[in-house]
Amino acid sequence: MILEDAAGPRDLRTVDLEADLVVVGGGLSGTCAAIAAAREGAKVVLVQDRPVLGGNASSEIRLWILGATSHGGNNNRWAREGGIINEILLENQFRNHGGNPVVVDTIIQDWVAREDNITVLVNTVVFHAEMDGNRVRKVHAFNAQNGTMYHLQGSYFADSSGDGILVHLSGAAYRMGAEDASEFDEPMAPGDDYGALLGHSLYFYSKDVGHPVDYVAPDFALKDVEKLIPRYRNFAASEQGCSLWWIEWGGRLDTIHQSEEIKAELQKIVFGVWDYIKNSGNFPESANLTLEWVGTIPGKRESRRAEGDYIMRQRDIVEQVEHEDNISHGGWSIDLHPADGVYSQRGGCNQYHAKGAYGIPFRSMYSRNIENLFINGRLLSASHVAFGSTRVMATSSAVGQAIGTAASLCLKRQITPRELARPEHIGFLKSRLSANGHYVPLYDALAEDNLALDAELAVSSELALNGLPHDAGWKPLVADLAQLLPGPLDHTISVPVLADADSELTVELRLSQKAGNHTPEELVASYRFALAKGEGSIDIPLSSNGKAQYLFVCFLKNGHVSVGQSNALLTGLVTVKKGGLKKVSTQERQEAPEGLGVDSFDFWVPERRPVGKLVAFSTKDHQSPLHVFAKDNLLTGALRPTSGPNAWVAAWDDREAVLSLEWPEPVVARTLILYADCDYDHPLESVQYHHHDRIMPHLVHEGEILADGELVAQFSGNRQAVLHFALPEGRPVRQLVAHLRNSQGQPVALLGLRVE
CATH class of the missing domain: 2.60.120.260 (Galactose-binding domain-like)
Structure with a gap:
């Protein structure tokens, strides 16, 4: 029994906590930062303003986690982010075969709960920062669920909040909107017509209940969908959730302070779209569908972007600039959306890919004027154009691991993030990241402290690679197909082929201009083989011009010919086909408009297991192996x-x-x-x-x-x-x-x- 007599105004319950690192924001980027720092021995407080961790990946929003692999729809081979986010994805693959976002929540919660050095505060909103000159000393936060005020003191802070609340409160330099093309020499910088910000999206799930279900729309639902949404023809009753990511709006507004207005408009759109699907008569297949879930929190794309010692720009992505302090990587396309979103006459996005993955420098991961403040997630120091690529969750998660590890090293060495970026320190950061399975581009992960x-x-x-058994039938050449083989190569291989009529097969050998890329742009040789109807084989002389990189053995499209396949799986070998992937808005070839500052090239993408298989082959005349593992x-x-x-x-x-x-x-x-x-x-x-x-x-x-x-x-x-x-x-x-x-x-x- 608690009795409180009448009194004057009372203060809230206050809890003071001290930590080595205070992480503001419990999305994936903040969560990975907290775990990384805790594993390196730092004491961490992780503050999240929502009931669950995971941000856009959580069950509150339900966006898939993705990064440099881009659904497998680009030329970035073996590009999935490593480290902590890779652990979470591999565990999710095992536990969550049905792709349930609630299970994702539990895995993230498990991964944090395993770390004794992390104190988690959910439902807790940071609203004030105490400063000591150009250092953050303490932040104040309030939890409305337990009526508690928290004073969180730290040696270092990380703003992973998405909207940059600590960046704003601390006085850190930031920007919001799109730069002029001239500032960073970015031809892709959008003009006012396309718009300066990416909007929010609200997702929904439908469910087939096995019997007809009617739907009565709320009064606020959008009317005249066919008139107001130019892309209405792209709606499909079977699509749900993130498949309709382009139900987006708000890029013309202040995406922070007008967020509630944006959400209200998105709710009108979603319920109006569902009314259209159920009641327009254009989707008879929707009869048994019910609206199972509609998000109450929009997935945010863009608001504030902090300024670090370096601001990433278009050139860093397209040209894959090799900064000395590159400690993480990305590979999503430069993915810009029209600010008018679903109401725009334009397509839902404008994606342009680089020929390979790019590095992300450490100088873009801390504030240029607040000396103990790290920045990550959507706050990474980048132009609007570069942000179009760096903003996706798996990339942000890898950056989170980088800054969490960096914070622990700063603590141990009693230095600032800017000092850690110096040549005498950055190598040790790369070593620690690599030791923990995080990928550092162009770095020998095993050469230090081993x-x-x-x-x-x-x-x-x-294993000496002398061939792959022909034990998986035939692959019809309905599209150009390529087997990647590691060089240097100076061999001849025999490949089984099957022709349903007398025909001719063209085989090309191709290389990437850059050794670490996997865009087959350089023609090495071309062969034509006359084939008689029936089963046979062709002998292909291989040459990679002495280069220690992958050679693409390309079998060009021929509807009368199939090549033999193998059930073998082997590290570092993959087969790709020429063509795009609808999920990432690619065609067979990226044709770059003149003057846009991006490259034109063909897409060669893998087919997922169990469809994707290696090409069967054998070496000729007892030659030395193609490759020794x-x-x-x-x-x-x-x-x-x-x-x-x-x-x-x-x-x-x-x-x-x-x-x-x-x-x-x-x-x-x-x-x-x-x-x-x-x-x-x-x-x-x-x-x-x-x-x-x-x-x-x-x-x-x-x-x-x-x-x-x-x-x-x-x-x-x-x-x-x-x-x-x-x-x-x-x-x-x-x-x-x-x-x-x-x-x-x-x-x-x-x-x-x-x-x-």
């Missing part, structure tokens, strides 16, 4: 395929593969880390997509770890890319042995190993 470099490495076998790859290079597979793979018949490390003298080590192949080429959208595999087939799934002959770890059912094994604490070790198996029948493969 005790394994001092040991003698031995493996039970190495050698053990040396375990101690050098990127932890994913780039210009080559970068992998050790055991021989096809070595199902109990063994690797060992032996040091000349015993070493004291804490952890063995193995980096498995989780197929970074697969997009792994979090909701609405059904992925063929629940556990990636390339992964090492089970095994044992021995230290000086003693069993120290066993694992089975693995579904993650980075495996940590604790070693005997404080005890010197001379030999480590790993017995590894793939329970799905594929060769054992690893992309690297590290001992710390």
